[in-house]
Amino acid sequence: MAVFALIGYVIGAVKIPTIVGIPITKKIGGEPLSEIIIRYIKFKKNRKMYVYTKEDK
Secondary structure, three states, X not given: OHHHHHHHHHHHHOXXXXXXXXXXXXXXXXXXXXXXXXXXXXXXXXXXXXXXXXOOO
């Protein structure tokens, strides 16, 4: 039970640092881990793929 409490605390409290050498942290730096997880779940749930084609005349 304590393990799950620790995992929940880490997800809720940890903020992702901005590290210049890692490109993905530039985009998500300073945001809480819980917000990133929620956004990822929403993206996976409503993912749509758009395909643009170029028509020749």
